[in-house]
Amino acid sequence: MKGFLRLVARDLRLALRQGSDATIAVMFFVLCVVLFPFGVGPEANILARIAAGVIWVAALLASLLSLERLFLTDYEDGSLELLALSRIPMEAVVLAKTLAHWLVTGVPLIVAAPILALLLNMEAAGFGVLVLALAIGTPALSLIGSIGAALTLGARRGGVLLSLLILPLYIPVLIFGAGAIDAALNALSPRPHLLLLAGLLAAALPLAPLAGAAALRQALE
Amino acid sequence: MPVFSGTDLTCLRGDRLVFTGLDFRVESGGALLLLGPNGSGKSSLLRVMAGLLRPFRGRLAWDDAASEDDDQHGGRIHYVGHLDAVKPVLTALENLSFWASLGGAADPAGAAMAALERLGVPHIAGVPGRYLSAGQKRRLTLARVLAAPAPLWLLDEPTVALDRAAVRLLEGILAEHRAGGGMVALSTHADIALPGAAELHLDHFAPATGDDVDLDSDANGDGEAAA
Numbered sequence: 001m002k003g004f005l006r007l008v009a010r011d012l013r014l015a016l017r018q019g020s021d022a023t024i025a026v027m028f029f030v031l032c033v034v035l036f037p038f039g040v041g042p043e044a045n046i047l048a049r050i051a052a053g054v055i056w057v058a059a060l061l062a063s064l065l066s067l068e069r070l071f072l073t074d075y076e077d078g079s080l081e082l083l084a085l086s087r088i089p090m091e092a093v094v095l096a097k098t099l100a101h102w103l104v105t106g107v108p109l110i111v112a113a114p115i116l117a118l119l120l121n122m123e124a125a126g127f128g129v130l131v132l133a134l135a136i137g138t139p140a141l142s143l144i145g146s147i148g149a150a151l152t153l154g155a156r157r158g159g160v161l162l163s164l165l166i167l168p169l170y171i172p173v174l175i176f177g178a179g180a181i182d183a184a185l186n187a188l189s190p191r192p193h194l195l196l197l198a199g200l201l202a203a204a205l206p207l208a209p210l211a212g213a214a215a216l217r218q219a220l221e
Numbered sequence: 222m223p224v225f226s227g228t229d230l231t232c233l234r235g236d237r238l239v240f241t242g243l244d245f246r247v248e249s250g251g252a253l254l255l256l257g258p259n260g261s262g263k264s265s266l267l268r269v270m271a272g273l274l275r276p277f278r279g280r281l282a283w284d285d286a287a288s289e290d291d292d293q294h295g296g297r298i299h300y301v302g303h304l305d306a307v308k309p310v311l312t313a314l315e316n317l318s319f320w321a322s323l324g325g326a327a328d329p330a331g332a333a334m335a336a337l338e339r340l341g342v343p344h345i346a347g348v349p350g351r352y353l354s355a356g357q358k359r360r361l362t363l364a365r366v367l368a369a370p371a372p373l374w375l376l377d378e379p380t381v382a383l384d385r386a387a388v389r390l391l392e393g394i395l396a397e398h399r400a401g402g403g404m405v406a407l408s409t410h411a412d413i414a415l416p417g418a419a420e421l422h423l424d425h426f427a428p429a430t431g432d433d434v435d436l437d438s439d440a441n442g443d444g445e446a447a448a
Contacts, residue, residue, distance in 0.1 A: 003323050010311075010319050017310035078304025081273055085295040086323045220273055 003088040004096050011100030021066045025105040026112055029062035033116045044121045051120035052130070052181035053174075058116075059109050059134060060170050063141040066105050067166070068159040070097060070149040071216065084220055090213035098146040098208070106138035122185070129184040133197060137177040140201040143208035144169050150215035172200055222249040223284055223297075225270075225373055225404060230279035232265045239265050240426035243279070245419075247373070247404045252395070252415045255408035257423030263408035264303070266423065267375045270406060271300040296325070298373045299366040303381075305358045306365075309351035313337065313361050316350055317368055324369025336367035341390055355382040363391060374398060376407035388413060 015021055036054050040046055074080040074097075083093050113134050114127050122130070148166035152158035180193035226246040232239040239262035247253050255263040268274040270281065272294050281288045288294045307316050314333055321336075322329035337343050340360045345353060353361065359382045366374050374395075380388050392414045395405055405415070 006319065006322050013315075014308060014310060076304075077308070078302055078306040079308070081300070081302060081304070082306050082320065083323075084273065085271060085298065085300055087296050087325065088323065089292075221275070 003086065004092050007083070007088065007093065007096040008100050008103075011097055012103060015100065015104040021069065022104045022108060025062045025066050026108040028065055029058050029109050030112060030116065032058040032061060033120065036120070048121040048123065051117055051122040052126065052178045052185070054120065055113055055116055055130065056137075056174050056178045059113070059138065060141060060167070060174060062109060063105060063138060063145060064163055064166060064170075066101065067142075067145040067149045068152070068162055070101055070146060071153055071219075072149075072158070075153050075219065080216065081220060084217070090216055091209040094146055094150065094209040094212035094216065098142050098212075101146070102139050102142040106142055109138060110134045122181075125187075126181045126185045129190045129194075130181050133177045133180045133190070133194060136194060136197045136201055137173050140173050140197070140204045141170060143201070143204040144173075147208050147211045147215065150212040150219065153216065153219040173197065176200070222402075223372055223404070224248050225281075225283055225288075227270070227276075227281045228279055230266070230269060230281070231277045232262055232269055232274070233277035234265060238428040240423055241278075241428050243421075243423075243426045245406075245421055247406060247419075249372075249402045249404060250399045251404055252399060252418035253404075253406040254415055254418040254420045255406065255423060256420055261423035261427065263423055264377050267300070267302075267377050267406065267408060270373075271298055271375050273300070297371055298375055299324075299369075299371045300375045300377075301362055301366060301379055302377045305362045307350040307353065307358050307361055310349060312347050312349050313342075313353065313357075314346040317361060317364055320365045321368035324365075324371065326369040329368070332368045333364070336364035337361070339367055339390075339394065340364045341387070356384060356387065359383055360387060363394075367394065372402070373404045374406070376405065378408055378410065380409055380411045380413055 033054055036050070037047060040050070071080060074083065084090060088096075110131055113130055117127055117130055145166050148162045151165065152162045155161055176193045176197040180190040180197065183190040183193055224246065226244075228244050230243040231241040243266070245253060255266060257263055265274060269276050272288065283294065283297065306320075311319075314330065314337070317333035317336065318329040321332045326332040334343065334346060337346055340363060342357060342360050342364075345357055345361070350358070359379075363379060366376075379391060383391065388411070395415065399405060407413070407415070
Protein backbone atom coordinates (compact mmCIF):
# COMPACT_ATOMS: atom_id res chain seq x y z
CA MET A 1 0.00 0.00 0.00
CA LYS A 2 2.84 2.32 0.89
CA GLY A 3 4.53 1.55 -2.41
CA PHE A 4 1.23 2.13 -4.22
CA LEU A 5 0.90 5.63 -2.76
CA ARG A 6 4.56 6.41 -3.48
CA LEU A 7 4.06 5.45 -7.11
CA VAL A 8 0.94 7.64 -7.36
CA ALA A 9 2.85 10.50 -5.73
CA ARG A 10 5.78 10.07 -8.13
CA ASP A 11 3.52 10.03 -11.19
CA LEU A 12 1.68 13.13 -9.99
CA ARG A 13 4.97 14.89 -9.40
CA LEU A 14 6.19 13.92 -12.86
CA ALA A 15 2.94 15.16 -14.41
CA LEU A 16 3.07 18.45 -12.54
CA ARG A 17 6.71 19.09 -13.43
CA GLN A 18 6.11 18.32 -17.09
CA GLY A 19 2.68 19.87 -17.10
CA SER A 20 2.04 19.03 -20.72
CA ASP A 21 -0.20 15.96 -20.44
CA ALA A 22 -2.77 17.56 -18.18
CA THR A 23 -3.04 20.83 -20.08
CA ILE A 24 -3.07 19.15 -23.49
CA ALA A 25 -5.96 16.86 -22.51
CA VAL A 26 -8.11 19.68 -21.15
CA MET A 27 -7.23 22.09 -23.98
CA PHE A 28 -8.10 19.42 -26.54
CA PHE A 29 -11.40 18.83 -24.72
CA VAL A 30 -12.30 22.53 -24.80
CA LEU A 31 -11.27 23.05 -28.45
CA CYS A 32 -13.07 19.92 -29.58
CA VAL A 33 -16.34 21.11 -28.02
CA VAL A 34 -15.89 24.67 -29.27
CA LEU A 35 -15.63 23.37 -32.85
CA PHE A 36 -19.23 22.12 -32.85
CA PRO A 37 -21.00 25.51 -32.88
CA PHE A 38 -18.88 26.39 -35.92
CA GLY A 39 -19.77 23.14 -37.62
CA VAL A 40 -23.50 22.81 -36.93
CA GLY A 41 -24.29 26.51 -36.80
CA PRO A 42 -25.10 28.77 -33.89
CA GLU A 43 -28.73 27.78 -33.47
CA ALA A 44 -29.25 27.53 -29.72
CA ASN A 45 -31.86 24.77 -29.79
CA ILE A 46 -29.75 22.38 -31.81
CA LEU A 47 -26.69 23.00 -29.65
CA ALA A 48 -28.65 22.45 -26.47
CA ARG A 49 -30.02 19.21 -27.90
CA ILE A 50 -26.61 17.77 -28.80
CA ALA A 51 -24.62 19.25 -25.87
CA ALA A 52 -24.57 16.10 -23.71
CA GLY A 53 -23.39 13.88 -26.53
CA VAL A 54 -20.79 16.36 -27.77
CA ILE A 55 -19.28 16.83 -24.34
CA TRP A 56 -19.10 13.09 -23.74
CA VAL A 57 -17.54 12.32 -27.12
CA ALA A 58 -14.98 15.07 -26.58
CA ALA A 59 -14.23 13.68 -23.11
CA LEU A 60 -13.65 10.20 -24.58
CA LEU A 61 -11.23 11.55 -27.16
CA ALA A 62 -9.41 13.74 -24.64
CA SER A 63 -8.99 10.81 -22.28
CA LEU A 64 -7.66 8.72 -25.16
CA LEU A 65 -5.14 11.37 -26.16
CA SER A 66 -2.78 10.96 -23.22
CA LEU A 67 -3.34 7.23 -22.68
CA GLU A 68 -0.62 6.18 -25.08
CA ARG A 69 1.98 7.61 -22.74
CA LEU A 70 0.53 5.93 -19.65
CA PHE A 71 3.14 3.17 -19.59
CA LEU A 72 5.29 4.21 -22.55
CA THR A 73 7.80 6.50 -20.81
CA ASP A 74 8.34 4.01 -17.98
CA TYR A 75 8.72 1.24 -20.54
CA GLU A 76 11.25 3.14 -22.61
CA ASP A 77 13.50 4.29 -19.77
CA GLY A 78 13.54 0.93 -17.98
CA SER A 79 11.46 2.03 -14.97
CA LEU A 80 8.76 -0.50 -15.81
CA GLU A 81 11.22 -3.39 -15.48
CA LEU A 82 12.23 -2.16 -12.06
CA LEU A 83 8.59 -1.70 -11.05
CA ALA A 84 7.93 -5.28 -12.18
CA LEU A 85 10.78 -6.45 -9.93
CA SER A 86 9.69 -4.32 -6.98
CA ARG A 87 7.55 -5.47 -4.11
CA ILE A 88 4.44 -3.84 -5.57
CA PRO A 89 2.28 -6.35 -7.44
CA MET A 90 1.94 -5.55 -11.15
CA GLU A 91 -1.83 -5.09 -10.76
CA ALA A 92 -1.19 -2.38 -8.17
CA VAL A 93 1.32 -0.71 -10.51
CA VAL A 94 -1.38 -0.54 -13.21
CA LEU A 95 -3.95 0.78 -10.74
CA ALA A 96 -1.56 3.39 -9.31
CA LYS A 97 -0.56 4.68 -12.73
CA THR A 98 -4.19 4.75 -13.88
CA LEU A 99 -5.24 6.63 -10.76
CA ALA A 100 -2.52 9.21 -11.32
CA HIS A 101 -3.55 9.47 -14.98
CA TRP A 102 -7.16 10.09 -14.01
CA LEU A 103 -6.24 12.71 -11.40
CA VAL A 104 -4.13 14.54 -13.96
CA THR A 105 -6.33 14.28 -17.06
CA GLY A 106 -9.80 13.21 -15.88
CA VAL A 107 -10.39 15.69 -13.06
CA PRO A 108 -9.69 18.81 -15.19
CA LEU A 109 -12.27 17.52 -17.70
CA ILE A 110 -14.89 17.33 -14.96
CA VAL A 111 -14.07 20.88 -13.90
CA ALA A 112 -14.18 22.23 -17.46
CA ALA A 113 -17.37 20.41 -18.48
CA PRO A 114 -19.98 22.78 -16.89
CA ILE A 115 -18.38 25.78 -18.57
CA LEU A 116 -18.60 24.03 -21.93
CA ALA A 117 -22.19 23.01 -21.20
CA LEU A 118 -22.97 26.69 -20.67
CA LEU A 119 -21.28 27.47 -23.95
CA LEU A 120 -23.52 24.95 -25.74
CA ASN A 121 -26.61 26.42 -24.11
CA MET A 122 -27.42 23.30 -22.11
CA GLU A 123 -30.23 23.80 -19.59
CA ALA A 124 -29.06 24.30 -16.02
CA ALA A 125 -31.00 21.21 -14.91
CA GLY A 126 -28.41 19.02 -16.59
CA PHE A 127 -25.26 20.53 -15.02
CA GLY A 128 -25.29 18.55 -11.78
CA VAL A 129 -25.88 15.27 -13.56
CA LEU A 130 -23.23 16.11 -16.16
CA VAL A 131 -20.59 16.56 -13.47
CA LEU A 132 -21.74 13.47 -11.60
CA ALA A 133 -21.82 11.32 -14.74
CA LEU A 134 -18.33 12.48 -15.74
CA ALA A 135 -17.06 11.86 -12.19
CA ILE A 136 -18.22 8.24 -12.43
CA GLY A 137 -17.48 7.77 -16.12
CA THR A 138 -13.98 9.21 -16.57
CA PRO A 139 -12.32 6.81 -14.06
CA ALA A 140 -13.94 3.97 -16.01
CA LEU A 141 -12.49 5.47 -19.22
CA SER A 142 -9.00 5.61 -17.71
CA LEU A 143 -9.28 2.03 -16.44
CA ILE A 144 -10.51 0.60 -19.75
CA GLY A 145 -7.88 2.65 -21.55
CA SER A 146 -5.10 1.27 -19.36
CA ILE A 147 -5.71 -2.19 -20.84
CA GLY A 148 -5.21 -0.81 -24.33
CA ALA A 149 -2.15 1.18 -23.28
CA ALA A 150 -0.57 -1.97 -21.84
CA LEU A 151 -1.48 -4.08 -24.86
CA THR A 152 -0.05 -1.67 -27.42
CA LEU A 153 3.20 -1.16 -25.53
CA GLY A 154 6.14 -1.64 -27.85
CA ALA A 155 3.93 -1.72 -30.95
CA ARG A 156 4.77 0.66 -33.76
CA ARG A 157 2.15 3.39 -34.14
CA GLY A 158 0.74 2.25 -30.83
CA GLY A 159 -1.40 5.37 -30.48
CA VAL A 160 -3.50 4.61 -33.55
CA LEU A 161 -3.84 0.98 -32.60
CA LEU A 162 -4.84 2.04 -29.10
CA SER A 163 -7.73 4.15 -30.44
CA LEU A 164 -8.99 1.29 -32.59
CA LEU A 165 -8.86 -1.11 -29.66
CA ILE A 166 -10.32 1.12 -27.01
CA LEU A 167 -12.94 3.34 -28.64
CA PRO A 168 -15.42 0.46 -29.18
CA LEU A 169 -15.04 -0.44 -25.50
CA TYR A 170 -15.90 3.15 -24.57
CA ILE A 171 -19.37 2.92 -26.16
CA PRO A 172 -21.26 1.69 -23.06
CA VAL A 173 -19.80 4.53 -20.99
CA LEU A 174 -20.86 6.99 -23.70
CA ILE A 175 -24.41 5.61 -23.89
CA PHE A 176 -25.11 5.75 -20.17
CA GLY A 177 -23.15 8.95 -19.57
CA ALA A 178 -25.03 10.91 -22.23
CA GLY A 179 -28.26 9.09 -21.37
CA ALA A 180 -28.14 10.27 -17.77
CA ILE A 181 -27.96 13.91 -18.87
CA ASP A 182 -30.72 13.51 -21.45
CA ALA A 183 -32.92 11.94 -18.80
CA ALA A 184 -32.31 14.84 -16.42
CA LEU A 185 -33.06 17.39 -19.17
CA ASN A 186 -36.34 15.63 -19.98
CA ALA A 187 -37.43 15.63 -16.33
CA LEU A 188 -36.83 11.89 -15.96
CA SER A 189 -34.72 10.28 -13.29
CA PRO A 190 -31.05 9.95 -14.30
CA ARG A 191 -30.61 7.38 -11.53
CA PRO A 192 -30.76 4.17 -13.60
CA HIS A 193 -28.19 5.55 -16.07
CA LEU A 194 -25.87 6.63 -13.29
CA LEU A 195 -26.22 3.27 -11.56
CA LEU A 196 -25.33 1.44 -14.77
CA LEU A 197 -22.38 3.78 -15.23
CA ALA A 198 -21.28 3.03 -11.68
CA GLY A 199 -21.68 -0.66 -12.48
CA LEU A 200 -19.28 -0.27 -15.40
CA LEU A 201 -16.77 1.41 -13.10
CA ALA A 202 -17.21 -1.32 -10.47
CA ALA A 203 -16.50 -3.98 -13.10
CA ALA A 204 -13.52 -2.15 -14.60
CA LEU A 205 -11.90 -1.47 -11.23
CA PRO A 206 -10.79 -5.06 -10.57
CA LEU A 207 -10.74 -6.35 -14.17
CA ALA A 208 -8.69 -3.65 -15.90
CA PRO A 209 -5.65 -3.93 -13.56
CA LEU A 210 -5.70 -7.72 -13.98
CA ALA A 211 -5.75 -7.49 -17.76
CA GLY A 212 -3.28 -4.59 -17.82
CA ALA A 213 -0.81 -6.42 -15.58
CA ALA A 214 -0.94 -9.51 -17.79
CA ALA A 215 -0.30 -7.37 -20.87
CA LEU A 216 2.61 -5.55 -19.21
CA ARG A 217 4.27 -8.83 -18.23
CA GLN A 218 3.97 -9.91 -21.84
CA ALA A 219 5.49 -6.63 -23.04
CA LEU A 220 8.50 -6.96 -20.73
CA GLU A 221 9.48 -10.45 -21.93
CA MET B 222 23.78 -19.02 3.62
CA PRO B 223 21.68 -18.40 0.52
CA VAL B 224 22.56 -20.13 -2.72
CA PHE B 225 21.24 -19.05 -6.10
CA SER B 226 21.48 -21.58 -8.87
CA GLY B 227 20.17 -22.44 -12.29
CA THR B 228 20.02 -25.87 -13.87
CA ASP B 229 19.83 -26.81 -17.53
CA LEU B 230 18.64 -23.34 -18.57
CA THR B 231 17.58 -22.78 -22.14
CA CYS B 232 16.67 -19.36 -23.43
CA LEU B 233 14.59 -18.75 -26.52
CA ARG B 234 14.22 -15.23 -27.95
CA GLY B 235 11.66 -15.11 -30.70
CA ASP B 236 12.51 -18.27 -32.64
CA ARG B 237 16.23 -18.06 -31.94
CA LEU B 238 17.87 -20.32 -29.40
CA VAL B 239 20.28 -18.10 -27.43
CA PHE B 240 21.83 -20.60 -25.07
CA THR B 241 20.99 -24.09 -23.93
CA GLY B 242 22.00 -26.50 -21.19
CA LEU B 243 23.43 -23.78 -19.00
CA ASP B 244 24.08 -24.35 -15.30
CA PHE B 245 25.33 -21.85 -12.76
CA ARG B 246 25.60 -21.55 -9.04
CA VAL B 247 26.40 -18.52 -6.87
CA GLU B 248 26.88 -18.84 -3.15
CA SER B 249 26.84 -16.21 -0.47
CA GLY B 250 29.90 -14.03 -0.99
CA GLY B 251 30.43 -15.38 -4.48
CA ALA B 252 30.52 -13.70 -7.83
CA LEU B 253 29.73 -14.80 -11.35
CA LEU B 254 31.37 -13.10 -14.30
CA LEU B 255 29.47 -13.54 -17.56
CA LEU B 256 31.71 -13.41 -20.60
CA GLY B 257 31.11 -13.87 -24.27
CA PRO B 258 30.86 -11.99 -27.56
CA ASN B 259 27.95 -9.68 -28.40
CA GLY B 260 24.71 -11.58 -28.76
CA SER B 261 25.87 -14.61 -26.81
CA GLY B 262 23.09 -14.14 -24.28
CA LYS B 263 24.68 -12.37 -21.32
CA SER B 264 21.85 -9.88 -20.97
CA SER B 265 19.27 -12.59 -21.57
CA LEU B 266 20.77 -14.71 -18.81
CA LEU B 267 20.71 -11.78 -16.38
CA ARG B 268 17.07 -11.12 -17.28
CA VAL B 269 16.30 -14.79 -16.71
CA MET B 270 18.05 -14.58 -13.34
CA ALA B 271 16.03 -11.49 -12.47
CA GLY B 272 12.79 -13.21 -13.41
CA LEU B 273 12.00 -10.72 -16.17
CA LEU B 274 12.32 -13.46 -18.75
CA ARG B 275 11.03 -16.98 -18.40
CA PRO B 276 13.53 -19.69 -19.29
CA PHE B 277 12.25 -21.87 -22.11
CA ARG B 278 13.49 -24.87 -20.19
CA GLY B 279 15.34 -25.39 -16.95
CA ARG B 280 14.97 -24.28 -13.40
CA LEU B 281 16.13 -21.45 -11.18
CA ALA B 282 16.42 -22.02 -7.47
CA TRP B 283 17.05 -19.93 -4.39
CA ASP B 284 18.15 -22.20 -1.53
CA ASP B 285 16.77 -25.15 -3.53
CA ALA B 286 13.30 -23.62 -3.71
CA ALA B 287 12.13 -22.72 -7.22
CA SER B 288 12.34 -18.97 -7.63
CA GLU B 289 10.43 -18.50 -10.88
CA ASP B 290 6.96 -18.14 -9.46
CA ASP B 291 8.12 -16.76 -6.16
CA ASP B 292 6.83 -13.24 -5.53
CA GLN B 293 9.66 -12.68 -3.08
CA HIS B 294 12.32 -13.04 -5.74
CA GLY B 295 12.08 -9.43 -6.88
CA GLY B 296 12.82 -8.25 -3.34
CA ARG B 297 16.03 -10.29 -3.18
CA ILE B 298 17.67 -8.79 -6.22
CA HIS B 299 18.89 -5.54 -7.65
CA TYR B 300 18.85 -5.52 -11.41
CA VAL B 301 20.84 -2.93 -13.33
CA GLY B 302 20.16 -3.22 -17.05
CA HIS B 303 21.16 -1.09 -20.01
CA LEU B 304 18.45 1.45 -19.31
CA ASP B 305 19.00 3.96 -16.56
CA ALA B 306 15.40 4.51 -15.39
CA VAL B 307 16.30 8.13 -14.61
CA LYS B 308 13.37 10.53 -14.95
CA PRO B 309 14.49 13.74 -16.66
CA VAL B 310 12.32 16.08 -14.58
CA LEU B 311 13.16 14.60 -11.18
CA THR B 312 16.40 15.46 -9.41
CA ALA B 313 18.98 12.73 -8.89
CA LEU B 314 18.04 12.50 -5.22
CA GLU B 315 14.31 12.25 -6.00
CA ASN B 316 14.96 9.56 -8.59
CA LEU B 317 17.07 7.58 -6.17
CA SER B 318 14.84 8.05 -3.09
CA PHE B 319 11.87 6.69 -5.02
CA TRP B 320 13.65 3.43 -5.83
CA ALA B 321 15.11 3.26 -2.33
CA SER B 322 11.66 3.57 -0.79
CA LEU B 323 10.25 0.88 -3.09
CA GLY B 324 13.21 -1.33 -2.20
CA GLY B 325 12.28 -1.06 1.46
CA ALA B 326 14.85 1.41 2.77
CA ALA B 327 13.87 2.73 6.20
CA ASP B 328 14.97 6.28 5.45
CA PRO B 329 14.86 6.58 1.64
CA ALA B 330 16.23 10.13 1.36
CA GLY B 331 19.07 9.43 3.82
CA ALA B 332 19.94 6.12 2.16
CA ALA B 333 19.87 7.75 -1.26
CA MET B 334 22.18 10.58 -0.18
CA ALA B 335 24.60 8.12 1.43
CA ALA B 336 24.64 6.05 -1.77
CA LEU B 337 25.37 9.13 -3.90
CA GLU B 338 28.26 10.00 -1.58
CA ARG B 339 29.60 6.46 -1.78
CA LEU B 340 29.67 6.76 -5.58
CA GLY B 341 31.44 10.07 -5.34
CA VAL B 342 28.67 12.25 -6.77
CA PRO B 343 26.93 13.97 -3.83
CA HIS B 344 26.97 17.23 -5.82
CA ILE B 345 24.43 15.93 -8.38
CA ALA B 346 21.75 15.36 -5.70
CA GLY B 347 19.78 18.46 -6.67
CA VAL B 348 20.39 18.24 -10.41
CA PRO B 349 17.43 17.19 -12.61
CA GLY B 350 17.97 13.97 -14.53
CA ARG B 351 18.01 15.68 -17.93
CA TYR B 352 21.17 17.63 -17.08
CA LEU B 353 23.19 14.57 -16.03
CA SER B 354 25.94 13.22 -18.25
CA ALA B 355 25.93 9.57 -19.31
CA GLY B 356 28.54 8.74 -16.69
CA GLN B 357 26.67 10.57 -13.96
CA LYS B 358 23.46 8.75 -14.89
CA ARG B 359 25.34 5.49 -14.70
CA ARG B 360 26.66 6.33 -11.24
CA LEU B 361 23.15 7.28 -10.19
CA THR B 362 21.88 3.93 -11.47
CA LEU B 363 24.59 2.07 -9.59
CA ALA B 364 23.80 4.08 -6.45
CA ARG B 365 20.38 2.40 -6.61
CA VAL B 366 21.85 -0.95 -5.56
CA LEU B 367 23.36 0.68 -2.47
CA ALA B 368 20.30 2.67 -1.49
CA ALA B 369 18.25 -0.39 -0.55
CA PRO B 370 19.51 -3.75 0.68
CA ALA B 371 19.26 -6.89 -1.49
CA PRO B 372 21.49 -9.97 -1.39
CA LEU B 373 21.84 -10.59 -5.13
CA TRP B 374 23.07 -7.94 -7.56
CA LEU B 375 22.57 -8.53 -11.27
CA LEU B 376 24.61 -6.00 -13.21
CA ASP B 377 24.47 -5.85 -16.99
CA GLU B 378 27.66 -4.17 -18.20
CA PRO B 379 27.83 -1.81 -15.23
CA THR B 380 31.05 -0.19 -16.43
CA VAL B 381 29.60 1.34 -19.59
CA ALA B 382 30.19 5.12 -19.59
CA LEU B 383 32.11 4.99 -16.33
CA ASP B 384 35.53 6.60 -16.00
CA ARG B 385 38.49 4.75 -14.50
CA ALA B 386 37.99 6.17 -11.02
CA ALA B 387 34.36 5.08 -11.00
CA VAL B 388 35.31 1.56 -12.06
CA ARG B 389 37.75 1.37 -9.12
CA LEU B 390 34.96 2.64 -6.89
CA LEU B 391 32.60 -0.02 -8.22
CA GLU B 392 35.17 -2.75 -7.60
CA GLY B 393 35.42 -1.61 -3.98
CA ILE B 394 31.64 -1.59 -3.58
CA LEU B 395 31.33 -5.07 -5.09
CA ALA B 396 34.04 -6.42 -2.78
CA GLU B 397 32.29 -4.87 0.21
CA HIS B 398 28.95 -6.36 -0.82
CA ARG B 399 30.49 -9.81 -1.16
CA ALA B 400 32.34 -9.51 2.14
CA GLY B 401 28.95 -8.89 3.71
CA GLY B 402 27.62 -12.15 2.28
CA GLY B 403 26.10 -10.68 -0.87
CA MET B 404 26.22 -12.21 -4.32
CA VAL B 405 27.03 -10.63 -7.65
CA ALA B 406 26.45 -11.67 -11.24
CA LEU B 407 27.75 -9.26 -13.81
CA SER B 408 28.46 -9.15 -17.50
CA THR B 409 31.22 -7.04 -18.93
CA HIS B 410 33.52 -6.44 -21.86
CA ALA B 411 35.84 -4.21 -19.85
CA ASP B 412 38.40 -5.18 -17.27
CA ILE B 413 36.96 -5.25 -13.84
CA ALA B 414 38.63 -6.86 -10.85
CA LEU B 415 36.39 -9.46 -9.24
CA PRO B 416 38.76 -11.59 -7.16
CA GLY B 417 37.74 -15.22 -7.02
CA ALA B 418 34.83 -14.81 -9.39
CA ALA B 419 33.67 -17.81 -11.34
CA GLU B 420 33.71 -17.20 -15.06
CA LEU B 421 30.84 -18.28 -17.25
CA HIS B 422 31.56 -18.22 -20.97
CA LEU B 423 28.19 -17.87 -22.65
CA ASP B 424 29.49 -18.85 -26.10
CA HIS B 425 30.11 -22.37 -24.76
CA PHE B 426 26.37 -22.82 -24.45
CA ALA B 427 25.47 -21.73 -27.94
CA PRO B 428 23.03 -24.22 -29.45
CA ALA B 429 25.32 -25.15 -32.37
CA THR B 430 27.63 -27.01 -30.01
CA GLY B 431 24.83 -29.27 -28.87
CA ASP B 432 23.02 -29.84 -25.66
CA ASP B 433 25.57 -31.93 -23.82
CA VAL B 434 28.31 -29.35 -23.38
CA ASP B 435 30.43 -29.69 -20.28
CA LEU B 436 30.82 -26.73 -18.02
CA ASP B 437 34.27 -25.25 -18.27
CA SER B 438 34.02 -23.89 -14.78
CA ASP B 439 31.71 -25.12 -12.11
CA ALA B 440 30.49 -21.59 -11.47
CA ASN B 441 31.08 -22.03 -7.81
CA GLY B 442 34.07 -19.82 -7.25
CA ASP B 443 36.86 -20.42 -4.78
CA GLY B 444 36.86 -16.90 -3.51
CA GLU B 445 34.23 -17.16 -0.85
CA ALA B 446 34.67 -14.29 1.50
CA ALA B 447 33.82 -14.53 5.14
CA ALA B 448 30.16 -13.75 5.70
